[in-house]
Amino acid sequence: MKSVRGIVLSSLLLLSGCAVAFSKNVGESEQDSSLPVIAQDGEVVGIAEISATSVQELVDQFYQNLVQETDEYLVVKDFSSKEELVNHLSKYAQREFAEKQVNSLYEEESGQLRLIAQETKQPLQETEEVTLNKISDTEYVATQGNETDLLGVQTVEMVFVYENNKWLISDSKSYPDLADDYMSTLALINKRYFLPSDYVPVELVEPNVPFTFEENLPKKLMVQEAALALEELFSAAKKDGIDLLAVSGYRSYDDQTSIFAWNSNLHGEEEANQFSARPGHSEHQSGLAMDVSSKSVSYALIEEFGETMEGIWIAEHSADYGFIIRYPEGKEEITGYTYEPWHLRFVGKEAAKEIWREEITLEEYLGEM
Numbered sequence: 001m002k003s004v005r006g007i008v009l010s011s012l013l014l015l016s017g018c019a020v021a022f023s024k025n026v027g028e029s030e031q032d033s034s035l036p037v038i039a040q041d042g043e044v045v046g047i048a049e050i051s052a053t054s055v056q057e058l059v060d061q062f063y064q065n066l067v068q069e070t071d072e073y074l075v076v077k078d079f080s081s082k083e084e085l086v087n088h089l090s091k092y093a094q095r096e097f098a099e100k101q102v103n104s105l106y107e108e109e110s111g112q113l114r115l116i117a118q119e120t121k122q123p124l125q126e127t128e129e130v131t132l133n134k135i136s137d138t139e140y141v142a143t144q145g146n147e148t149d150l151l152g153v154q155t156v157e158m159v160f161v162y163e164n165n166k167w168l169i170s171d172s173k174s175y176p177d178l179a180d181d182y183m184s185t186l187a188l189i190n191k192r193y194f195l196p197s198d199y200v201p202v203e204l205v206e207p208n209v210p211f212t213f214e215e216n217l218p219k220k221l222m223v224q225e226a227a228l229a230l231e232e233l234f235s236a237a238k239k240d241g242i243d244l245l246a247v248s249g250y251r252s253y254d255d256q257t258s259i260f261a262w263n264s265n266l267h268g269e270e271e272a273n274q275f276s277a278r279p280g281h282s283e284h285q286s287g288l289a290m291d292v293s294s295k296s297v298s299y300a301l302i303e304e305f306g307e308t309m310e311g312i313w314i315a316e317h318s319a320d321y322g323f324i325i326r327y328p329e330g331k332e333e334i335t336g337y338t339y340e341p342w343h344l345r346f347v348g349k350e351a352a353k354e355i356w357r358e359e360i361t362l363e364e365y366l367g368e369m
């Protein structure tokens with residue numbers, strides 16, 4: 001248990017280079033915008049030089065300014081709207097890129113800007129080498145291979161463009177290393193910890209279990225280890241006379257965006273937040289989750305499923321196959337979500353059994369509350 005906690009915490013720190021730099025940012029956000037990428041003698045003659053070092057500095061400045069100092073209620077001190085902060089960040093990045101990052105970290109509430117997620121991933125790590133590739137006189141791509149416990153080995157690509165006499169961050173992407181199919185089965189994904197928008201699990205496969213629909217949709221997929229465990233779970237249920245159906249597994253970042261927008265529209269953002277994940281905050285993006293249901297509740301994802309024969313069987317036996325009921329009843333304060341007896345999350349047998357035995361949540365198991 002102790003060692004598990006250590007691994008997960010260090011991976012979260014790696015992912016959250018910015019979160020540990022809260023107090024450091026105060027003064028720096030007031031710095032002027034002259035960037036080291038502009039010609040060093042102060043004269044702008046043609047296009048300024050770009051180097052691996054200057055690219056790293058630009059990225060550092062952007063991310064240091066992205067994570068703003070907040071008060072005890074997580075209200076940002078120096079900016080009161082997303083637009084103000086985006087304007088500020090436009091010194092370092094193209095507007096669209098800045099908007100995307102600000103939207104994933106903050107929300108506006110009665111004239112205040114509030115931090116909703118404290119972790120973000122600074123794409124280029126100082127400790128690793130950066131390779132610069134020239135696309136044109138005004139566009140470069142910086143590439144770096146880096147590794148985190150949570151996401152494994154990844155290749156990060158950042159695009160830089162020359163605009164209005166300075167270099168700006170234009171885009172950032174990361175690709176999992178295909179030779180490395182490692183993704184921690186204990187990854188914590190919730191309202192605080194989230195996955196990058198471009199994160200796609202390596203090796204998504206379709207578990208051989210009955211689904212509530214026929215079409216070949218991405219939501220049939222899970223990462224291989226979880227898919228095999230789900231097959232075992234379903235066949236054990238079958239032996240006990242329990243007919244389960246799979247409803248929804250993998251969900252991409254873009255699908256989460258449309259689903260959250262749809263729910264916000266229908267229920268208002270505050271209510272939607274109680275049951276619907278913001279983009280990047282859904283466990284379904286990890287390929288480790290599957291929603292299940294049964295005929296007795298007309299295959300719906302509703303609380304009543306927990307009272308059915310199938311729901312009771314799931315609660316009793318899923319840990320034997322490495323799954324937990326991720327959002328148990330009465331743990332809303334810890335998980336941030338209302339009771340979902342249908343949402344199974346694969347964490348591996350050892351963790352699942354301890355979580356089941358102790359009647360705790362993944363947050364409590366990992367010591368992250």
Ligand SMILES: [Zn+2]
Binds near residue numbers: 284289290291342343
């Ligand atoms: Zn779910």
